[in-house]
Amino acid sequence: MAAKIITVANQKGGAGKTTCCLQLAGTLARRGSRVLVIDADPQGTAVRWAASATDDDHPFPARVVSLSAAGGKVHREAKKFVEDYDFLFLDGPPGMDSTVSYSALLISDLALMPVIPSPADLWATTGFQKLVESVQPINESLQARIVVNMSQHTTLARSALEVLENFGIPLLHTRLGLRTAYRQSAAWGCVVGDQGQEAKIAATEINALLDEILVVLECGSPNRG
Ligand SMILES: Nc1ncnc2c1ncn2[C@@H]1O[C@H](COP(=O)(O)OP(=O)(O)O)[C@@H](O)[C@H]1O
Numbered sequence: 001m002a003a004k005i006i007t008v009a010n011q012k013g014g015a016g017k018t019t020c021c022l023q024l025a026g027t028l029a030r031r032g033s034r035v036l037v038i039d040a041d042p043q044g045t046a047v048r049w050a051a052s053a054t055d056d057d058h059p060f061p062a063r064v065v066s067l068s069a070a071g072g073k074v075h076r077e078a079k080k081f082v083e084d085y086d087f088l089f090l091d092g093p094p095g096m097d098s099t100v101s102y103s104a105l106l107i108s109d110l111a112l113m114p115v116i117p118s119p120a121d122l123w124a125t126t127g128f129q130k131l132v133e134s135v136q137p138i139n140e141s142l143q144a145r146i147v148v149n150m151s152q153h154t155t156l157a158r159s160a161l162e163v164l165e166n167f168g169i170p171l172l173h174t175r176l177g178l179r180t181a182y183r184q185s186a187a188w189g190c191v192v193g194d195q196g197q198e199a200k201i202a203a204t205e206i207n208a209l210l211d212e213i214l215v216v217l218e219c220g221s222p223n224r225g
């Protein structure tokens with residue numbers, strides 16, 4: 001069966017696109033799926049994350065390739081991989097009107113937008129909705145979801161959440177907290193599930209988020225590895 005394709009996008013840099021992409025992709029690969037991460041960001045953060053795994057016995061669990069040179073043709077290049085993998089994750093560059101995000105969404109089953117619950121980040125969400133709506137007439141199976149990232153128990157975060165709940169794109173229930181464990185994964189070239197007891201809460205969050213996404217993608221009962 002052809003791979004399910006998930007594009008992680010947000011016009012704001014630093015909202016957690018690469019973090020969500022690599023944590024979800026790596027965790028899914030740990031569960032036994034064939035997963036490819038396509039780094040469509042010229043900054044190459046996803047590629048560097050995987051390359052940070054210096055221990056040959058513990059490489060990053062999913063394969064990561066760069067297709068940033070493909071630009072607006074990334075959908076054509078990515079399609080070449082769909083028969084060889086169960087899931088493709090595309091890590092996009094910042095910039096909602098970039099042809100790269102548009103191109104990636106043309107072939108995606110799910111557009112996932114990480115949002116930090118703060119005013120400046122909320123303003124960026126309307127661009128995402130417009131982009132998704134511009135692609136949906138062409139790619140009718142495209143779904144979109146928001147995931148709250150770097151969640152904190154503050155009044156500001158709570159009011160931002162209220163705004164998001166009434167936004168046109170559904171919010172996933174699982175939120176990712178602001179946790180050092182997520183930063184460490186990038187430095188160590190792994191996922192939070194590999195980081196032991198200290199990253200246990202983060203690993204629980206990622207597994208719950210993944211289960212929710214698999215339900216959205218209708219990938220049957222989530223297989224926990
Ligand atoms: N939930 C989180 N908790 C703590 N740090 C985070 C979290 N999500 C992302 N970060 C950190 O924030 C920075 C930006 O995240 P990144 O995933 O690179 O964003 P983007 O790809 O959208 O630019 C990185 O240093 C990353 O490690």
Ligand SMILES: [Mg+2]
Nearest residue numbers: 017018041045
């Ligand atoms: Mg990034």
